[in-house]
Amino acid sequence: MSININRPCGTFDRNYFQAKEIYRTPLRKILLALLIIGMYLLPFLAGDYGISILTLICAFIIGMLGLQIITGYCGQISIGHAAFMGVGMYTVGILQRHFGLNFWICLPLAGLVPMFIGMMFGVPALRMKGLYLAFATLAAHFVIVYVISNWRSVTNGTDGMWMKRPDAFFGIDFKSDRNYYLLVLTITIIMTYLATNLARSKLGRSFVAVRDNDIAAEVMGINIAYTKIMAFGIGCFFAGISGALGGAYYEYVNIEWFGLDDSIWYLGFLVVGGFGSIFGAIAGATVWKIMDEFSTLVTPLAEIFLGGAAFYASAAFSLVIYSLIIIVFLVLEPRGIAHRWEMVKRSYRLHPFPY
């Protein structure tokens, strides 16, 4: 958000277009380009296991960006975020199963359907704040899960249903995991671009205004009702796209995949990443998925120390690791990795001097 702080000295803005650029210096532009090229080249180096982790990280980054918009930018707590991902998944699943629609048509609808449902459940935000709003969004989770598990004729209940990956596109076959990863990565980059621009444009500023001081925002001509509902709408749009991509990766949808605990981990790892920045959302999702894999890798080691008890302990292992990370961040760095990263950049810029 801050404008001139992260500029190396000697960089002068000659017009207002330069003044509001995100990547101002050529070095940063080159680094960004290298990062993106590196992400595209990674699957050719990593094995199948690496590709599956990368695909899930990308899908979860989109969902985390959605929660960042609702909670980080607009300040409305949502404990139903995973359920909106589920709506996205099931939208694609239902459209493919009953109407036989193409994935490319399903994907935007997988964003739009959760968007409207999210706007509906965002209405309580007009009257409630903080913890009370959290409980209202909790209702969204239970309503959605109830509808999906009981509307058997459409959703196939708790049995779940098969999903199809997108058809070949200009000769690229998405049946292979590597090509599918490249598709998910492309969509992730597009969604990150959209979220970044949202944050620095008119609506993003009004989100922050509502978060920081809703009374002043109203008096300064910002329509609070519209702003809050748009925050829920856009956030759930991102969640839906994320769910659709994740579900299509497994080619299967199940109600088990978006439990209440997932929503809470979403919020927890948003704290780890850092509220109120796009980088925070990306960092939070990445740490979450890496820790997920880390805990599965580490569990066999626990057997050495715990012996037979490890069999029972292993189920709780990932939860313990997640909780420890969140507690450590809440105590030591409540503003998350994003803030720490800003500090690293600043100290690098001023390198020989301490301040």
Add this chain to the structure above:
Amino acid sequence: MTEITGDITKKREQRYSYGLMLLRECIEKKRPLTNPNVKERKVLLRAENISIAFGKLQALNNVMVEVKEGEILAIIGPNGAGKTCLLNVISGFYRAQQGDVYMEEKKITHLSSHKIAELGLCRTFQNIALYTGLSVTDNIIAGRHPHIGYNFVTGMIYFPWANKEEAFQRAIAEDIIDFLELEHVRGSVVGMLAYGLRKRVELGRALALEPRILLLDEPMAGMNLDEKEDMARFIIDINEFLKIPIVLIEHDMGVVMDIADRIVVLDFGNKIAEGVPEEIKGNPKVIAAYLGAG
């Protein structure tokens, strides 16, 4: 790029130099800046017979206030007299139980706060109410919210015209930063700034809305003499150059008597006096309200 920048400069001149144009015109035609005859000025804002009660506490009782073109109107009174309450009613924050507020003969009592702001009635708060997470520039651009044209899809994709619009808004924000002498802090996050500067940023954010009437709630509370003088200078500049009438709540009598054209005195929700500073100074009712009837 130069073309676009030139375009912005042209647009800015069209839009923002009207204060300077007026000044030039006045100098050329040897006409005084403001109409000295207070009685002839047009009424811009009229609050008629406002009454509001919280339970049994009558916060405002049949108060009538008029704000005329180009004047500085001060509202004074002891603590708890209902000054801020009156401002809250005018800016649509409280609903008056009785009476109406008119802006240029248009009734605005029933409108919601953001609609009133769009009509050009803008206020600042007694306790600073800034967007603490944004930088000074972003705060001021956020104040321009109703004047930014593009919709959110355009903003997300950042089409060239959204980019151009943002640069244009940035240019106007820089004008306001120049005007309020905030250049040295333009990039800093507002939450980190000193109290006096934050008050000034809030004034800047209010100006960004291009107000037609500006309501200031204790703009000089808790400031030292230098800061008070600066703030008084800014208020007078806004009034003279931008021709914006100002309603001012202030406890510092020295400032009020110096800069106000007219003064309204409230006490326990009743209007007890109204007039030019000289009249108010000698009014026995006002003296009794401040010092206690004795």
